[in-house]
Amino acid sequence: MVPFVSAEAIVEEGDDRTAYAGVLRFYELAKHQEWQVRDVPWDALPPVPEGKGSPERLARRRDVWRSVVMQQLQADVIACEMAAQLLNAAPDPEARLYYSTMVQDESRHTEAWLKLIGLVGGEGERDPHLDKLGHMFLEADTLEEKVFLMQVFFERLIIPRFRLIARSSRGTILEDICNRLAVDDGIHHGSGMAYERILLARAPSGIKQQLVDGANRMLPEFAAHALWRPKAREMIGHLMEARDRERLKMELNHGVRLAASLGLDVSDIVVSV
Numbered sequence: 001m002v003p004f005v006s007a008e009a010i011v012e013e014g015d016d017r018t019a020y021a022g023v024l025r026f027y028e029l030a031k032h033q034e035w036q037v038r039d040v041p042w043d044a045l046p047p048v049p050e051g052k053g054s055p056e057r058l059a060r061r062r063d064v065w066r067s068v069v070m071q072q073l074q075a076d077v078i079a080c081e082m083a084a085q086l087l088n089a090a091p092d093p094e095a096r097l098y099y100s101t102m103v104q105d106e107s108r109h110t111e112a113w114l115k116l117i118g119l120v121g122g123e124g125e126r127d128p129h130l131d132k133l134g135h136m137f138l139e140a141d142t143l144e145e146k147v148f149l150m151q152v153f154f155e156r157l158i159i160p161r162f163r164l165i166a167r168s169s170r171g172t173i174l175e176d177i178c179n180r181l182a183v184d185d186g187i188h189h190g191s192g193m194a195y196e197r198i199l200l201a202r203a204p205s206g207i208k209q210q211l212v213d214g215a216n217r218m219l220p221e222f223a224a225h226a227l228w229r230p231k232a233r234e235m236i237g238h239l240m241e242a243r244d245r246e247r248l249k250m251e252l253n254h255g256v257r258l259a260a261s262l263g264l265d266v267s268d269i270v271v272s273v
Ligand SMILES: [Fe+2]
Pocket: 076, 079, 105, 106, 109, 181, 185
């Protein structure tokens, strides 16, 4: 791994920065894991699974995959704005350094999705719940709440979805991108957990209740997002709904356990799917 050099230079002398070592580790990890859009095997693999059958059937299938890609593109465009907000709002040099890499990650994710969606027919229907989630993050009042909603919850809850998409799109560009993003979002989530612990240790009283309230606003919207199906996927959506709800419930409960591990009183968090 690359030795870390530059952050020490911008930290004031005599300041005890040991609490920030965890955040710095995620900066190093992010640099180590960094990839480029040109590393994706664009010419060697089909963009999405192709399938067999009549031209109509093939076109329908392509529409389904296009809607999957569209949802991810939409999420990463929002993530660009969110990561930029975190970079601007975080006062700590270590966290700012880390967020400078997250801005690049989200922008690279967006670039990859834009290229991929161009190969499968261009942008389509937007998921309205994702837009609402985006507004919640962007309009949250405090840095603590932004880190909590985006990195502690959203980035963690989205990882199993990448794995799921990857599993059903073996041997395609879509699978390749999903695998890269699952790793990146694992780092985004881990760094958020590390930073949130530091922020909460010095936060004014009342902030923890604010986070619990934020979770209660966000979780129902996340559930609606996870279960939302554009027109192209309505049919498959009905077939898989029971299984989707089961999986979602497990994921949301995992989110609540994460909140508990940050010392929040989660007895007020309502998980209903
Ligand atoms: Fe992303």
